[in-house]
Amino acid sequence: MSASQETPRRHYGVIDPARARRRPRVGLLGGSFNPAHEGHRQISLTALHRLGLDEVWWLVSPQNPLKPEAGMAPLAERMATARAVARDPRIRVTDIESRLGTRFTADTLEKLTRRYPGHGFVWLMGADNLLQIHKWRDWQRIFHLLPVAVLARPSYSLKALSAPAAQRFLRSRWPERLGRRLVQAEPPAWLLIHGPLNPASATAIRAARRMGRREGKGAST
C-alpha cells in the first residue's frame, strides 16, 4: 500500500473493506424540494465529482417533521419540478420515503441500507443542515450509519463548523481532499466540501412568487 493510501487509515479513520467493495456509490440528498432549484443541482453535481459517486438520489420528503405543513406543495408537484430541475441522468428523483413510510432520516437510512446491502451510500446535506441536525430524531445514529458529506452554502459554512454535530464528531472529520474515499469509510466519518457556492434557496423562490402574485393582483385592479 502506498503512503497516500495509508493516510486516512492512520489519521482520519478506518476504511471498511465491506464498504470498499460496494457498488454502486450513491449520494442521498434528502429535502423538501419546495421547490427544487439550481442549488440542489449544483451540490449534486459537486458531490458526484468530488466524492466519485455514480449517482445522487434526491429523496423528496413527504413532510419534513420540523417544517410547517402549511405552504408545502403536494409531493407529486415537488417531484415533477425536481425532475425538471435535475437534468442529469445521474440524478434520480425519488419518493422513497413515501414508499418506505418513513419520516425521520435515521429510520429512512436504516431501511435503505438494509434494502440495498450492495450499495455504498453517503448522506449529503447543505451546511445549514449541519447546524440543525442535532435537533433531528436520533441524529447521532445517522453519523453511525453512513459517511456524511456537507456541502458549503453561502453564509452557513463557517458557522456550521462550530455546530453541536461538528463538535460531537470533531475527531471523525476527514479532510476534503480525501473525498473520493469517503464512501469507503467506516462511519462515523464526515467532511465539508467548500465549494462552489450557490445562493439559490426555496424560501427565496417562494417569497418571490408571493410578491409576484401580489404585484399581479395590484396590476389587475
Ligand SMILES: Nc1ncnc2c1ncn2[C@@H]1O[C@H](COP(=O)(O)OP(=O)(O)OP(=O)(O)O)[C@@H](O)[C@H]1O
Ligand atoms: N444553495 C444551496 N447550497 C447548498 N446546499 C443547499 C442549497 N440549497 C439547498 N441545499 C441543501 O439541499 C437539501 C435540501 O434542501 P431544501 O429542499 O430544504 O432547500 P432549501 O432551499 O434549503 O429550502 P428552504 O429554504 O425551504 O428551507 C438540504 O440539505 C439543504 O441544506
Ligand SMILES: O=C(O)c1ccc[n+]([C@@H]2O[C@H](COP(=O)([O-])O)[C@@H](O)[C@H]2O)c1
Ligand atoms: O429525522 C429528522 O428528525 C429530520 C428533521 C428535519 C429534517 N430532516 C430531513 O432533512 C432533510 C432536509 O430537509 P429540508 O426540509 O431542510 O430540505 C430531509 O430529508 C428531511 O426529511 C429530518
